[in-house]
Amino acid sequence: MTSRSPWLVLKWVAIAVALALVLWGAGKFAAAGNLPMVILLGFLGLAILAIYATRRAVPMKYLFPGLVFLLALQVWPIVFTLMTSLTNYGDGHMETKEASVKYLVAQSVKEVPDAPRYTMSVGVAQGGDVTTSPLVLLLTDKAGKTYVGSTDGVKDLTDGVTKNDAGKITAATGYQVLTGREVNARSKDLSALAVPFEGGGIKPSGLSEAFVGKASLQYDAAADRIIDTATGKRYGPQHAQWVAEDGSGSLATGWVENVGLRNYTDALTNETLRNGFVKILIWNLIFPLISVLSTFLLGMAFALLFNDDRVRGKGLWRSLLILPYALPGFVTALVWRQMFNQDQQFGLINKTLHLNIDWLGDPTWAKVAILITNLWLGFPYMFLICTGALQAIPSDVKEAAKIDGASGMRTIRSIIMPLVLVAVGPLLVASYAFNFNNFALIYLLTSGGPFEGNQTQVGSTDLLITYAFRLAIGGVTPNYGFAAAISMFIFVIIAIISLQGFRQTARLEDVN
Amino acid sequence: MHKRAFSAVALVGVSALALAACGSGSGTGTASSAASSAATSAAAAAPTTTGAPVRDAAVDLVIWCDQDRKPIIDKYAKLFGDAQNIKVAVQVSTDVRKDFKDATNAGKGPDVIVGAHDWLGELVQNQAVKPINLSADMQAKFPAEAMAATKFNGQIYGVPYAVENIGIVRNTALAPEAPKTFEEMVTLGSQLVKDGKATNAVLLTVSKTGDAYHSYPFLKAFGGGVFAQKPNGDYDPAQVIVGSAGSIQGGDQLAALGKAGILSTNVDGGIVDQVFDAGKAPYAMTGPWAIDKAKKAGIKYGISPLPTIAGKQMTPFLGVQMFYVSAKAKNDAFAQEFVTKYVTQKDLQIDMYNIGKRPPALTEAYTQVSATDPDIKAWFEAGKGALPMPNIPAMNSVWGPLGQATADIIAQKATAADRLKAAQTEIEANIKKAG
Numbered sequence: 001m002t003s004r005s006p007w008l009v010l011k012w013v014a015i016a017v018a019l020a021l022v023l024w025g026a027g028k029f030a031a032a033g034n035l036p037m038v039i040l041l042g043f044l045g046l047a048i049l050a051i052y053a054t055r056r057a058v059p060m061k062y063l064f065p066g067l068v069f070l071l072a073l074q075v076w077p078i079v080f081t082l083m084t085s086l087t088n089y090g091d092g093h094m095e096t097k098e099a100s101v102k103y104l105v106a107q108s109v110k111e112v113p114d115a116p117r118y119t120m121s122v123g124v125a126q127g128g129d130v131t132t133s134p135l136v137l138l139l140t141d142k143a144g145k146t147y148v149g150s151t152d153g154v155k156d157l158t159d160g161v162t163k164n165d166a167g168k169i170t171a172a173t174g175y176q177v178l179t180g181r182e183v184n185a186r187s188k189d190l191s192a193l194a195v196p197f198e199g200g201g202i203k204p205s206g207l208s209e210a211f212v213g214k215a216s217l218q219y220d221a222a223a224d225r226i227i228d229t230a231t232g233k234r235y236g237p238q239h240a241q242w243v244a245e246d247g248s249g250s251l252a253t254g255w256v257e258n259v260g261l262r263n264y265t266d267a268l269t270n271e272t273l274r275n276g277f278v279k280i281l282i283w284n285l286i287f288p289l290i291s292v293l294s295t296f297l298l299g300m301a302f303a304l305l306f307n308d309d310r311v312r313g314k315g316l317w318r319s320l321l322i323l324p325y326a327l328p329g330f331v332t333a334l335v336w337r338q339m340f341n342q343d344q345q346f347g348l349i350n351k352t353l354h355l356n357i358d359w360l361g362d363p364t365w366a367k368v369a370i371l372i373t374n375l376w377l378g379f380p381y382m383f384l385i386c387t388g389a390l391q392a393i394p395s396d397v398k399e400a401a402k403i404d405g406a407s408g409m410r411t412i413r414s415i416i417m418p419l420v421l422v423a424v425g426p427l428l429v430a431s432y433a434f435n436f437n438n439f440a441l442i443y444l445l446t447s448g449g450p451f452e453g454n455q456t457q458v459g460s461t462d463l464l465i466t467y468a469f470r471l472a473i474g475g476v477t478p479n480y481g482f483a484a485a486i487s488m489f490i491f492v493i494i495a496i497i498s499l500q501g502f503r504q505t506a507r508l509e510d511v512n
Numbered sequence: 513m514h515k516r517a518f519s520a521v522a523l524v525g526v527s528a529l530a531l532a533a534c535g536s537g538s539g540t541g542t543a544s545s546a547a548s549s550a551a552t553s554a555a556a557a558a559p560t561t562t563g564a565p566v567r568d569a570a571v572d573l574v575i576w577c578d579q580d581r582k583p584i585i586d587k588y589a590k591l592f593g594d595a596q597n598i599k600v601a602v603q604v605s606t607d608v609r610k611d612f613k614d615a616t617n618a619g620k621g622p623d624v625i626v627g628a629h630d631w632l633g634e635l636v637q638n639q640a641v642k643p644i645n646l647s648a649d650m651q652a653k654f655p656a657e658a659m660a661a662t663k664f665n666g667q668i669y670g671v672p673y674a675v676e677n678i679g680i681v682r683n684t685a686l687a688p689e690a691p692k693t694f695e696e697m698v699t700l701g702s703q704l705v706k707d708g709k710a711t712n713a714v715l716l717t718v719s720k721t722g723d724a725y726h727s728y729p730f731l732k733a734f735g736g737g738v739f740a741q742k743p744n745g746d747y748d749p750a751q752v753i754v755g756s757a758g759s760i761q762g763g764d765q766l767a768a769l770g771k772a773g774i775l776s777t778n779v780d781g782g783i784v785d786q787v788f789d790a791g792k793a794p795y796a797m798t799g800p801w802a803i804d805k806a807k808k809a810g811i812k813y814g815i816s817p818l819p820t821i822a823g824k825q826m827t828p829f830l831g832v833q834m835f836y837v838s839a840k841a842k843n844d845a846f847a848q849e850f851v852t853k854y855v856t857q858k859d860l861q862i863d864m865y866n867i868g869k870r871p872p873a874l875t876e877a878y879t880q881v882s883a884t885d886p887d888i889k890a891w892f893e894a895g896k897g898a899l900p901m902p903n904i905p906a907m908n909s910v911w912g913p914l915g916q917a918t919a920d921i922i923a924q925k926a927t928a929a930d931r932l933k934a935a936q937t938e939i940e941a942n943i944k945k946a947g
Contacts, residue, residue: 092637092905094617103639103839107667117647180596180846184572187844205645206849207596213645249750252637252665252905343778345711346786360720361777361923447721449916454926454934456916470912477634477908477942 011052018048044068078491081484088240088259090472090479097237097255101219104226104242104253106191108217112200115212116141119167120204122183122190123148123175130182135193137202137210138169138177148175149195149202149210168208180207226251263485276458276467281493283367284463288435291374292428298375299382300420304412307390318387325380333444336373340445361450363460370445370461374435381431382424389423390416429501433494437465464490565603565611566620572598573846576605576612577626584863585626592850600850609634616640616840623841624851629661629672629832632903636664642839643667644852653856658873660745661832661900670834671855672873673864677828678726678799679894680816681806686710687794690816694765694826697795697819698774704794712779712787714769715796719780722919724911725901726797729818729826730918731762732899738910739902749906749943754914755936763921763928765821770922777923800870800891815890830898832873871895909942 022045029037051060087093095103118139124130137149138157146169148157160173170177183190184207194201200214216230226235226242235242241254267273302321306314324332340359341347350357359369393416401411442448448459448466457471468490472483565576573592577585582604589600603622605611609631615621617638635641646668651659658672680691686704691697694714701713717726724738731737736759740751753759769775779787788796789809796802797818806813818826835855841847854860861877864870871892872878882889901907917935921928 184843184845206852207845211645456913
């Protein structure tokens, strides 16, 4: 027992640290008012105690961290995306309806024409608490006359007034003038303050000026309408926006609301989406397939070549081949884009090969250009993993093949390839899944284009992910709810493909 | 492993969908991580923190701007801080527009940002900025066009410090005279190309996906453009004029120039600079951002307003750079005071000119700068009569379709009439979907 005590201490320290972290996180969420997360973290803490502080649940001791990360990093994003897809969350729809009313009304305060402007100080009644007591505005008009303004209205102020050169009141009997910092600390109270005045209210602007302003929008809570007092227009709630009843447009700021399955039905009934979907899906299935095959074949060929003992300077060759992989992919993509320029003056490829191919402007050639670029970007990775797999093959297997009289090609086909595929098979599936969503490459090289048939919705090299991006975020007013709905479609497609892929690779393991 | 993971997750009671994810992913985790990153990457364009500065909590006023302007803003932030006896932090963001929107939404935004006027509609839509109050006297110190650009729904949302627009930058070694007409540019340019003194007659950013900003002057020359204006000067998102007769006439000019090989979709922004700075083109239709590079390349240049085309005057979009106050500013009073009292100072505007080499927005500052810097005077002249780039949120739906339409017209993929009408339909549909 004594020999285990240091470990015991260590274990309890680790548990304490984990619990402290959970507590710290819970405190943060509690401060943000996020009750569900606090409860969730509470459960997490209890689970840590129950699993690690007792001697029971031994398998769980191993599984628990993985499960937590699975939930936090895999399941939660999916649930969050699903939840977002059921809302209209996006530009113009980010906050609650109440917030939109408050914002719109507050933003509609306009200066009353020809009303006086004042030089302003902010104060409180003498003896009041500068952080809490009601604020008053100490005002000087253009003629140098001084006033005090409170929520009760404007009164003349003459007793003990001293002003600085700019006309700003620095002291007055019965009032304490606040410093800039004190005023700033009460910014919220200050912007809520309006001193009643003919035709509107005196509102502060910054620290030293005040103007007579009037809100042109008013909210009628009973009718649930925003009314423009200047024009008499009435705005009613419609599709999470304030829409004018006379059909003359809507106010810019709306609110977020649940829209049920509308994003999904929109996606399924959208004509361009429907027409483009099949076309894009086919290319989206072909592109990663050719990419994986071409990069694998080239990488494997190089790996075989440089795994041969007769090649000299293997280290140097190998380092050179890995170079494309070491450069940042987006730089490479941009360089390739420049090289694919049709004009021989700028495009290295057409210049070198004396061609006049419109690489990035022709639907077919654009696809070829993307595959070539991705081959350049992707083969070093395949070269790396194949080299690793080749080196893991025991030499006695190859010798046995030799003794049995197998030719070089036969050895590769029947011995080496099956063994390599066991190792790299799952990586090929992963690579397929990665390329399925290779947003950066497409975006940097062609932005999904070229676009055929007088539209900018469906590009010839679009993948579902670039398509979804343009549809929901890139080319229009961003609508994250809609983007999330499209993402769910993509997720389902990839989940099915991956499941299928892993079943296939599981079969490869029979070789062992 | 499969079964245990399944039952464990089921115990926690997560949805069936989540189960599918874990089932497919529990092999190595690679596939499902790829899947979930796919699921989130589009949606996660929302709050990511990469590159965005973290708001300094210990100071009294926080300003976000880009790297170039930081030194100047630092200087005035310090003056303001000393005057008010407070601490001001100026922080650099690589993408102020996006970072500000996301951070403000999460309650962690700055008090003041420095940005372009065409962000305004989007920022108002997302409750991120608030109007400021400038006296009529103060407003009169700026050109009306610059003030118009800071307005949304008739409210002023910031103080402008610089204006920018495109014009004709010419290589004076090849083209000594400022061109009056586009035809003149084409004739001289083509002759230079024929003589082997140049490779491109006129440089204009087109690219495969098009560039609506640079193509707009062609449409505007014939009374076309993007949106019609309401009587009060605001752009009207309900009246798209991309497919109007005027726009189509401009499109026809683009088509003819494309057919003649003057304009090409093979020329993008990088190539415009590259060719002009190599001294291989007499004219580039570009903006102040190109000047610094041309100077470094040793090109002798001249700047002049956009010429006429087919007898009609071309005018560019006017861009205005300005200071905004956040609607959720934690230090609202300081923020308003700084923006209304310091950004309106002549010295600040002149210092900002020294960094960006754009005409200052404050008339007094412009007058002083233009007396000594002929470039600034030339850029300002080139921007005369220009309308501000639309700052309404609907403009987001225009850039892509209009840009591609002009590229397709130049590439002879469609006639101007068909293509611009199609773009109009697409833009209208996008606006409708958004709002």
